[in-house]
Amino acid sequence: xxxxxxxxxxxxxxxxxxxxxxxxxxxxxxxxxxxxxxxxxxxxxxxxxxxxxxxxxxxxxxxxxxxxxxxxxxxxxxxxxxxxxxxxxxxxxxxxxxxxxxxxxxxxxxxxxxxxxxxxxxxxxxxxxxxxxxxxxxxxxxxxxxxxxxxxxxxxxxxxxxxxxxxxxxxxxxxxxxxxxxxxxxxxxxxxxxxxxxxxxxxxxxxxxxxxxxxxxxxxxxxxxxxxxxxxxxxxxxxxxxxxxxxxxxxxxxxxxxxxxxxxxxxxxxxxxxxxxxxxxxxxxxxxxxxxxxxxxxxxxxxxxxxxxxxxxxxxxxxxxxxxxxxxxxxxxxxxxxxxxxxxxxxxxxxxxxxxx
Numbered sequence: 001x002x003x004x005x006x007x008x009x010x011x012x013x014x015x016x017x018x019x020x021x022x023x024x025x026x027x028x029x030x031x032x033x034x035x036x037x038x039x040x041x042x043x044x045x046x047x048x049x050x051x052x053x054x055x056x057x058x059x060x061x062x063x064x065x066x067x068x069x070x071x072x073x074x075x076x077x078x079x080x081x082x083x084x085x086x087x088x089x090x091x092x093x094x095x096x097x098x099x100x101x102x103x104x105x106x107x108x109x110x111x112x113x114x115x116x117x118x119x120x121x122x123x124x125x126x127x128x129x130x131x132x133x134x135x136x137x138x139x140x141x142x143x144x145x146x147x148x149x150x151x152x153x154x155x156x157x158x159x160x161x162x163x164x165x166x167x168x169x170x171x172x173x174x175x176x177x178x179x180x181x182x183x184x185x186x187x188x189x190x191x192x193x194x195x196x197x198x199x200x201x202x203x204x205x206x207x208x209x210x211x212x213x214x215x216x217x218x219x220x221x222x223x224x225x226x227x228x229x230x231x232x233x234x235x236x237x238x239x240x241x242x243x244x245x246x247x248x249x250x251x252x253x254x255x256x257x258x259x260x261x262x263x264x265x266x267x268x269x270x271x272x273x274x275x276x277x278x279x280x281x282x283x284x285x286x287x288x289x290x291x292x293x294x295x296x297x298x299x300x301x302x303x304x305x306x307x308x309x310x311x312x313x314x315x316x317x318x319x320x321x322x323x324x325x326x327x328x329x330x331x332x333x334x335x336x337x338x339x340x341x342x343x344x345x346x347x348x349x350x351x352x353x354x355x356x357x
Contacts, residue, residue: 001294002349004301005171005273008241008339009230016233020226027224035228036181038235043166044158045183047190050176050228051197054153054167056221057180058085060196061163064189065121065147066091073112074123075104076306076325082123082151083307094119095308097322101263102127102275102332105324106136113144121147126155127303128262129245129270134160154272156238158183168227171338173241173270174234176227197221244339245271248346252276252335255350258357262332273303277331278357286330289356296352301334 020031032050040048051057062085066072070091074083075098083093094116096108104124113119122140124132132150137160141148150159153167156174166172168179184190195202200218203211249271253261259276263269280286293300306325308318336349 001297001299002336002341002345003299003338004334004336005338006340007170007175008237009175010237012236013230013233016229017226020229023225025225027222027226029225031225031228031232032223035223035231035235038232039181040183042235042238043156043164043183045164046185047187048181048183049190049193049197050179050181050223050231051221052180052223053178054165054169054180055081055085056197056219057165057167057182058082058149058151059088059219060193060221061149061165061182062086062089062091063196064192065149065162067120070120071116071118072121072123073104073109073119075125075127076308076322077102077104077127077304077328078125078151078307079153079304080307080310082125083313086123091120093123093318095318095320095322097324098127098328099324101130102328103130103132106132106140110140110144113140113146119144119146121149123149123151124161125151125153126159126270128273128275129154129156130263130266131155131157131159131268137161154270156242156270156272162186163189168231172272173245174231174238176223176231176234179223179227179231241339242270245337248337248341249274251343251346252337252350255347256353258354271337274335274337275303275332276335277328278333280330283330286333290333292356293352296356298336298349298352300336302329302332303334305329 036048036050058081066089068090071094072086072091073094076095077098086093097105099105148161150161150164152164164183166181168176196218200214200216201212202215250265253265259278262275290300
């Protein structure tokens with residue numbers, strides 16, 4: 001079966017893990033800071049805090065950005081974690097429609113900001129790996145005095161923001177088994193994130209050797225040294241990982257005939273996903289196509305079911321139809337794209353697509 005995405009683990013990754021297993025620290029050891037420093041340098045942030053997964057990253061980022069009752073503009077086109085992290089803070093998400101490229105429509109975001117001065121933040125998702133226009137984000141922040149979170153689970157880069165979050169799930173650009181990170185350039189935010197991920201505890205040189213103080217309600221969102229070791233090893237390969245993803249994406253663009261890529265080939269995209277569109281008549285026809293592709297050994301995927309149509313959100317009163325999101329849900333799907341995908345496998349995917357459609 002050819003999946004839509006999967007991890008790539010080589011002998012260097014295995015060796016890195018074994019070295020930590022034979023060391024004195026499996027967790028809360030030196031590999032954590034080593035990984036954080038390497039990530040900060042690569043991503044272009046002053047500070048990085050690694051955590052147990054991407055959802056934990058969003059949760060802690062929301063803890064430092066939001067207060068109870070705050071309103072936050074966000075996209076319906078994401079995994080549940082993005083807007084769930086707003087609810088964790090007892091804040092209120094405001095969903096707006098997407099553009100044709102799958103990203104939230106920043107013009108609609110500005111309309112919301114104009115009409116509602118109580119909006120405190122915007123949560124943006126770099127869907128499929130496509131970054132936003134930094135100048136536009138800077139304009140929105142300065143004009144409306146809002147905070148900006150970039151959910152970069154799909155994008156290996158930075159961007160104009162207060163904080164950015166990352167996921168190192170196995171299908172992402174690099175993996176730490178499970179894992180995530182938060183990037184910021186603000187020292188105060190960084191220090192708060194450090195103790196929030198560790199039960200809200202702090203220590204200083206004036207305390208007894210065994211002493212610690214809990215200054216805020218925190219969480220056990222630490223990432224282990226074992227996970228950081230594989231993260232460091234994976235990070236050394238990130239450039240070739242990204243080059244291969246872009247090569248795969250370009251080849252799709254040049255050879256697909258029956259489907260339309262989500263956006264023209266873009267060198268700035270990290271291509272976590274390669275999304276295409278086809279004018280299915282209904283979701284039943286789309287499901288039938290998915291099953292036929294699976295019978296041919298290809299596991300397609302769709303990203304994402306509109307968050308505000310999930311039963312929990314419907315019960316909370318968030319149900320609303322968005323024209324572009326509805327069309328996207330009907331037409332879009334994700335093709336296989338990952339480092340070890342071979343030319344032969346990609347040709348087979350293209351052949352099956354052209355045949356069935």
